Amino acid sequence: MLTSRLNRLSPYMFMAPAAVIMAIALIYPLGYMIWGSFRDWDPSQTIGEAEFVGLKNYITLWGDPNFHESLGVTLRFAFICVIVEMIIGVGLALLLDRDIRGMSLLRTMFILPMMIAPVVVGLMWRYMYHPTVGTFNRTLEWLGLPDVDWLGQHALMSVIIADIWQWTPFIFILSLAALQSLPRSALEAARIDGATAWQQILYIKLPLMMPVLIVTALLRLIDAFKVLEVILVLTEGGPGLSTEILALRISRTATEFRELGVAAAMSNYLLILLMLLTVAMIGFTKWQEARAAKLRMANEEDS
Amino acid sequence: MPQIRLERMVKRYGAVEVLHGIDLEMQDNEFTVLVGPSGCGKSTTLRMIAGLEDVSSGEIYVDGKPVKHLEPKDRDLAMVFQDYALYPHMNVAQNISFALRLQKRPKSEIDAKVRDVAGMVGLTDFLGRKPGALSGGQRQRVAMARALAKDSGIFLFDEPLSNLDAKLRGQMRAELALMSQRVEKNMIYVTHDQIEAMTLADRIVVMHGGYIQQQGTPEELFKRPVNKFVAGFLGMPPMNFLDGRIEDKGGALFVTGDGFSLRLSPEKAAIARMAQNPDVILGIRPSDLSYAPEAAPETALTLKVMVSEYIGAQSVLMCQCGGQSVTVEMNSETPMALGETLQFEANAARIHLFDKTSEQAI
Numbered sequence: 001m002l003t004s005r006l007n008r009l010s011p012y013m014f015m016a017p018a019a020v021i022m023a024i025a026l027i028y029p030l031g032y033m034i035w036g037s038f039r040d041w042d043p044s045q046t047i048g049e050a051e052f053v054g055l056k057n058y059i060t061l062w063g064d065p066n067f068h069e070s071l072g073v074t075l076r077f078a079f080i081c082v083i084v085e086m087i088i089g090v091g092l093a094l095l096l097d098r099d100i101r102g103m104s105l106l107r108t109m110f111i112l113p114m115m116i117a118p119v120v121v122g123l124m125w126r127y128m129y130h131p132t133v134g135t136f137n138r139t140l141e142w143l144g145l146p147d148v149d150w151l152g153q154h155a156l157m158s159v160i161i162a163d164i165w166q167w168t169p170f171i172f173i174l175s176l177a178a179l180q181s182l183p184r185s186a187l188e189a190a191r192i193d194g195a196t197a198w199q200q201i202l203y204i205k206l207p208l209m210m211p212v213l214i215v216t217a218l219l220r221l222i223d224a225f226k227v228l229e230v231i232l233v234l235t236e237g238g239p240g241l242s243t244e245i246l247a248l249r250i251s252r253t254a255t256e257f258r259e260l261g262v263a264a265a266m267s268n269y270l271l272i273l274l275m276l277l278t279v280a281m282i283g284f285t286k287w288q289e290a291r292a293a294k295l296r297m298a299n300e301e302d303s
Numbered sequence: 304m305p306q307i308r309l310e311r312m313v314k315r316y317g318a319v320e321v322l323h324g325i326d327l328e329m330q331d332n333e334f335t336v337l338v339g340p341s342g343c344g345k346s347t348t349l350r351m352i353a354g355l356e357d358v359s360s361g362e363i364y365v366d367g368k369p370v371k372h373l374e375p376k377d378r379d380l381a382m383v384f385q386d387y388a389l390y391p392h393m394n395v396a397q398n399i400s401f402a403l404r405l406q407k408r409p410k411s412e413i414d415a416k417v418r419d420v421a422g423m424v425g426l427t428d429f430l431g432r433k434p435g436a437l438s439g440g441q442r443q444r445v446a447m448a449r450a451l452a453k454d455s456g457i458f459l460f461d462e463p464l465s466n467l468d469a470k471l472r473g474q475m476r477a478e479l480a481l482m483s484q485r486v487e488k489n490m491i492y493v494t495h496d497q498i499e500a501m502t503l504a505d506r507i508v509v510m511h512g513g514y515i516q517q518q519g520t521p522e523e524l525f526k527r528p529v530n531k532f533v534a535g536f537l538g539m540p541p542m543n544f545l546d547g548r549i550e551d552k553g554g555a556l557f558v559t560g561d562g563f564s565l566r567l568s569p570e571k572a573a574i575a576r577m578a579q580n581p582d583v584i585l586g587i588r589p590s591d592l593s594y595a596p597e598a599a600p601e602t603a604l605t606l607k608v609m610v611s612e613y614i615g616a617q618s619v620l621m622c623q624c625g626g627q628s629v630t631v632e633m634n635s636e637t638p639m640a641l642g643e644t645l646q647f648e649a650n651a652a653r654i655h656l657f658d659k660t661s662e663q664a665i
């Protein structure tokens with residue numbers, strides 16, 4: 001009796017340390033943030049001294065045009081990045097999914113950008129975007145073309161280009177893996193059935209890759225909403241508010257404007273957004289599993 | 304319907320040559336079976352005909368026109384794969400109609416065709432199902448229906464039945480034989496299973512080690528194998544092989560070995576006299592040995608029964624002849640005890656002799 005109960009408990013015992021660490025590292029700060037978002041809280045005060053103001057921070061943000069602007073920038077940044085990255089990443093994977101000599105080297109080179117620390121990426125691109133000595137404008141000059149005001153007039157586009165450069169490889173390798181796990185013989189059957197290369201992509205490869213592509217896009221979207229370092233190094237959110245994504249605005253609200261409560265409320269808005277995406281992703285995988293299970297059941301019924 | 308001709312067709316993977324110059328002709332409206340042990344190059348041959356593998360050297364002609372450089376879709380063929388190769392995201396009707404939809408045929412024609420072939424293979428009730436919700440046998444039928452719907456002149460099969468269980472395989476084999484009589488196509492069928500080959504083929508091509516060993520009707524190959532490999536590959540249980548020597552005893556030729564000495568029929572003797580090498584391998588099928596206690600010793604083998612496998616009306620006996628083992632097929636009703644030594648008459652007309660070194664038939 002006792003041993004069997006111990007046996008049943010042992011998994012929980014092994015999990016306990018991890019659970020405790022998670023509670024301390026995740027739940028505690030999260031609780032602190034939610035708690036703080038209901039207060040008018042200055043960094044010089046402890047949280048206990050701060051005045052409780054209810055939903056005031058949330059309501060202020062709801063009507064704050066700067067917050068709207070920042071949210072708009074974040075959404076634009078995230079969606080443009082992910083859409084362009086998906087198109088380029090999947091396109092490259094479709095192009096490079098073949099056995100040609102040197103392809104493995106090429107593939108390795110493609111994923112290098114992903115391995116560079118974001119701050120370094122920011123510094124690199126800031127140098128390349130420099131109005132006078134930067135690589136891009138020097139090249140344009142050399143070609144006899146007019147300069148582009150990369151980090152000024154076209155700041156959001158420049159920031160998006162840097163993100164695309166860094167994260168397209170992520171989508172590339174996942175798509176490539178998905179492609180290479182496709183059933184070879186189904187593609188051969190399609191060739192015999194008369195599908196051209198383009199029709200194979202359209203009717204066989206893409207539909208079969210879709211589950212992986214959807215999860216990849218959602219993962220990237222979640223990540224793009226939280227991006228900070230590259231933009232911080234490149235533009236610090238400027239000029240004006242043109243590249244001030246939410247993560248950056250949160251940090252400025254906390255440090256520059258000294259409004260910890262508002263910053264916390266803003267974080268919670270972002271958190272809600274990310275949670276919606278995560279739920280969408282989990283929902284999608286659940287839906288797929290359910291569909292697979294239904295298929296299996298139907299199968300067992302006949303046999 | 305097209306005639307296919309392979310001419311000195313070679314396949315190399317890097318430095319390894321897996322097909323060594325295949326010459327083969329497949330006639331109009333003929334069911335050709337390529338058969339051989341695993342790894343002998345059957346699938347490679349078929350896939351080269353389909354255009355899924357490059358031809359390293361040699362040429363493939365369809366109706367006299369070289370097709371080596373054509374894409375699979377331009378070769379007027381349909382193929383059934385071993386793993387069925389269905390499109391997992393399409394339902395049965397969509398799988399069957401894929402080729403027709405690519406050809407942009409009118410919808411009414413496509414629907415009629417799908418209904419037609421689905422009826423032929425018994426899938427009418429499953430048209431809306433995805434392949435994941437079908438059993439192995441049903442998937443097999445979808446693959447067959449998809450190939451039939453294409454209406455092409457050449458029909459290729461790569462071990463289409465080998466993923467099915469034994470009972471279903473027998474049933475599908477019979478259906479396939481029926482279908483092959485009804486559809487007028489040039490069919491090429493690859494299998495490692497000699498029973499499938501014997502039952503389905505108009506013509507069998509036996510392959511081994513990247514070479515064609517022999518081709519002909521099932522009967523020709525069964526009765527007159529050109530070498531020891533073909534003799535041992537076709538027929539179940541397989542042919543017995545006994546090492547022996549040709550000896551002349553007072554004008555008559557005998558093949559003599561450990562524990563036996565059989566007199567050759569006059570026809571066999573005439574051929575055997577011309578053999579350079581007296582060392583031979585005697586081949587005799589288990590069904591060509593019959594229990595005959597009264598037979599003369601020079602027409603019979605004396606065998607010690609070691610194991611008896613009861614398989615119904617017939618039993619398969621594993622026997623010992625001198626130091627070599629011999630299998631015999633016998634009516635199960637015949638009284639017989641293990642360990643007993645019995646006499647079996649060998650059908651002199653059905654004895655095969657092979658050269659000991661070259662293993663070619665004498």
Ligand SMILES: Nc1ncnc2c1ncn2[C@@H]1O[C@H](COP(=O)(O)OP(=O)(O)O)[C@@H](O)[C@H]1O
Pocket residue numbers: 316321339340341342343344345346347348
């Ligand atoms: N892609 C490949 N690369 C190298 N060797 C291969 C490849 N495909 C097949 N082979 C070799 O070619 C030979 C014939 O293969 P295959 O035609 O598939 O045999 P089977 O008669 O069993 O269908 C085998 O020895 C196999 O190892």
Ligand SMILES: [Mg+2]
Pocket residue numbers: 345346347462
């Ligand atoms: Mg094979």
